[in-house]
């Protein structure tokens with residue numbers, strides 16, 4: 001089976017397609033034929049050797065990226081009780097989704113209802129859990145509050161806008177002008193260009209900042225949080241600096257690392273099936289062109305989600 005791997009950390013061209021042997025199935029495992037794999041910034045950061053992800057795999061190269069998987073069961077291992085051949089599944093895996101086939105324990109993935117498109121299911125697990133946990137568990141967003149979402153047009157942000165609206169919040173969405181119609185279509189109450197100083201100065205203070213940009217941008221957005229307000233800063237590499245600056249201003253601050261949670265994934269899938277939100281897929285790349293997908297995600301200006309297909 002074809003698989004994208006890196007032999008060493010480096011730029012996007014480190015991703016090369018290889019032919020790998022299919023591992024035999026153990027008890028309770030299924031083989032999933034990948035329909036789509038989600039591409040996330042963590043994939044590119046880890047490939048480049050940055051952050052906690054790279055630390056975790058540095059002694060295990062070659063490594064195949066990809067945490068977001070959607071596919072169908074193509075082989076059943078012994079003692080599998082939950083699934084049948086052809087069942088459509090989605091969820092988070094611990095790497096290796098950039099592969100034609102992935103071996104998973106039958107309890108690792110969840111079923112996709114027939115009414116939900118493959119592409120929607122492929123893009124929801126990592127980005128959706130981050131948006132949901134960020135707004136609810138870490139941000140404690142309440143109905144009637146104002147939330148500022150930075151990077152509102154991106155993979156996590158476009159889901160967060162829709163979820164925050166569903167929770168009854170007033171959503172202020174930050175993005176480039178060419179994304180303003182898109183962000184309004186997600187339900188944002190106010191859409192602002194983060195490069196427009198006048199627009200930014202005129203913004204009324206918010207209760208919660210959901211910072212998906214971090215770094216200098218995250219630091220400067222703290223001035224828009226009301227005294228006693230809250231910030232959740234999501235990019236881990238700059239989280240300590242944003243949290244320290246927030247605390248100096250009397251803002252309650254937290255970083256986060258999304259965790260896998262099958263109950264929450266089932267809840268998000270049900271919400272997708274009921275059209276409570278949707279996943280915007282801006283581009284699908286063939287597996288062999290994973291390097292192009294990484295170059296795009298590394299621009300920091302992707303709308304919605306990118307997917308790979310075999």
Ligand SMILES: NC(=O)c1ccc[n+]([C@@H]2O[C@H](COP(=O)([O-])OP(=O)(O)OC[C@H]3O[C@@H](n4cnc5c(N)ncnc54)[C@H](OP(=O)(O)O)[C@@H]3O)[C@@H](O)[C@H]2O)c1
Nearest residue numbers: 041130151153154155156175176217235256257258301302
């Ligand atoms: N800690 C965790 O567990 C966790 C989980 C998921 C993601 N993350 C991190 O969270 C961040 C966001 O992830 P993502 O998947 O949503 O990324 P993404 O899809 O690559 O985000 C792209 C978006 O960022 C926007 N953007 C870029 N610079 C901006 C700025 N200065 N102000 C406002 N918006 C800006 C772009 O908007 P325009 O094109 O309109 O400029 C674009 O729509 C990444 O750093 C990722 O690694 C962390």
